Amino acid sequence: xxxxxxxxxFLKPKSVALVGAxxxxxxxxxxxxxxxxxxxxxxxxxxxxxxxxxGKKCFSSVNKIPGRVDLAVIVTPAESVEKIIEQCGVKKxxxxxxxxxxxxxxxNDFLQKKxxxxxxxxxxxxxxxxxxxxxxxxxxxxxxxxNFSPREGSTAFISQSGALGSYLADLPKVGFSGYVSLGNMxxxxxxxxxxxxxxxxxxxxxxxxxxxxxxxxxxxDVCRKSRxxxxxxKVGKTREGSEAAVSHTASLxxxxxxxxxxxxxxxxxISKSLYNAINPNSEFYFPKLRGVKNKTFIxxxxxxxxxxxxxxxxENGYDLIEKPLDLLGTATAKDYEKALSKKFVKKYDVVMxxxxxxxMTNPDExxxxxxxxxxxxxxxxxxxxxxxxxxVKNAWEILRxxxxxxxxxx
Numbered sequence: 001x002x003x004x005x006x007x008x009x010f011l012k013p014k015s016v017a018l019v020g021a022x023x024x025x026x027x028x029x030x031x032x033x034x035x036x037x038x039x040x041x042x043x044x045x046x047x048x049x050x051x052x053x054x055g056k057k058c059f060s061s062v063n064k065i066p067g068r069v070d071l072a073v074i075v076t077p078a079e080s081v082e083k084i085i086e087q088c089g090v091k092k093x094x095x096x097x098x099x100x101x102x103x104x105x106x107x108n109d110f111l112q113k114k115x116x117x118x119x120x121x122x123x124x125x126x127x128x129x130x131x132x133x134x135x136x137x138x139x140x141x142x143x144x145x146x147n148f149s150p151r152e153g154s155t156a157f158i159s160q161s162g163a164l165g166s167y168l169a170d171l172p173k174v175g176f177s178g179y180v181s182l183g184n185m186x187x188x189x190x191x192x193x194x195x196x197x198x199x200x201x202x203x204x205x206x207x208x209x210x211x212x213x214x215x216x217x218x219x220x221d222v223c224r225k226s227r228x229x230x231x232x233x234k235v236g237k238t239r240e241g242s243e244a245a246v247s248h249t250a251s252l253x254x255x256x257x258x259x260x261x262x263x264x265x266x267x268x269x270i271s272k273s274l275y276n277a278i279n280p281n282s283e284f285y286f287p288k289l290r291g292v293k294n295k296t297f298i299x300x301x302x303x304x305x306x307x308x309x310x311x312x313x314x315e316n317g318y319d320l321i322e323k324p325l326d327l328l329g330t331a332t333a334k335d336y337e338k339a340l341s342k343k344f345v346k347k348y349d350v351v352m353x354x355x356x357x358x359x360m361t362n363p364d365e366x367x368x369x370x371x372x373x374x375x376x377x378x379x380x381x382x383x384x385x386x387x388x389x390x391x392v393k394n395a396w397e398i399l400r401x402x403x404x405x406x407x408x409x410x
Contacts, residue, residue, distance in 0.1 A: 010180070015071070017062050018044070032143060100128075128181075128186065132165055135165070137149065168278065170388030232263055235307040287383050291381075296320050296349070299352070336370070340370075356388065375402070
């Protein structure tokens with residue numbers, strides 16, 4: 001199979017195997033099965049314990065699926081992934097998304113290296129691991145666990161942060177030709193998908209969220225030759241933003257000015273915020289620091305959002321003495337409550353609570369937690385960064401009524 005087709009199968013598959021499919025609400029395998037109900041293609045649930053899931057015949061492994069499978073999506077625990085990659089190889093599935101975390105981002109480099117070596121044995125391409133998946137509105141394909149699937153449009157978004165895709169999909173009047181979360185970039189990177197979207201007729205503009213680059217020279221060459229406008233948001237301008245990126249997707253910090261020079265060579269526009277990348281003429285607001293007490297704590301359910309806000313916070317005079325506490329995309333209101341109740345939070349003057357719209361996170365319940373925390377800690381400045389619009393509009397009102405400052409864009 002030609003390499004172009006292998007990459008294309010990530011966004012234009014005719015058949016998908018979901019390894020870790022589930023009927024249990026709250027599990028990623030459940031959320032994706034519900035999203036696949038609208039997919040304009042064939043879906044094969046894979047679960048060793050089930051015969052049927054949502055009325056669809058379930059297979060104990062991808063090897064048992066009859067006929068061809070274009071794309072496999074893996075959401076099972078990290079220790080099971082290597083075996084599943086082997087099964088995908090035997091089945092001749094050449095395109096695989098690993099949503100599962102627990103690899104290089106938590107210093108499990110050995111396991112990540114093993115799965116990539118196994119993939120190369122079968123000439124397989126891997127997206128991830130530790131990624132949010134992909135979306136192609138044209139096919140109703142959405143392998144993410146965001147609240148809303150993106151609407152059709154002409155903008156492609158390639159991101160090292162999955163949850164930022166859920167934030168943009170939540171905004172009104174924002175449409176996508178495709179969305180790709182790269183995760184740890186153990187194999188496929190920006191270069192592969194910039195090439196894809198350059199060939200895609202529906203795509204007019206490409207937006208990048210960048211923590212680090214792989215294959216820097218090739219990246220510059222591909223972008224320089226691009227027929228489409230490319231706009232990048234690069235985190236790591238500050239020490240705090242750089243440290244947040246490192247902990248998020250195992251990215252290595254590199255001097256921001258090096259990237260700035262590389263982007264200039266490649267003809268890439270740099271945007272000060274993700275919202276401005278989508279809406280270049282829009283006004284952008286960041287909460288102002290009042291007073292001299294500025295030791296700041298950030299808690300988030302999205303590493304990428306935490307990294308962006310870390311950069312913006314330091315540029316606006318806030319003092320981040322530690323990197324953000326990332327509760328991950330599965331965070332519940334109780335997780336936020338536990339985080340805010342930790343003893344070490346008492347030493348901070350400013351508390352920023354960041355939320356992106358994800359299926360496991362209830363914005364209204366988290367907003368109530370934040371308001372309750374602010375009432376008990378009146379000496380602190382508490383800010384709710386509840387990003388998006390459709391999913392978080394009611395939560396904004398809860399925060400405002402509780403006298404908590406709200407920011408809905410980054």
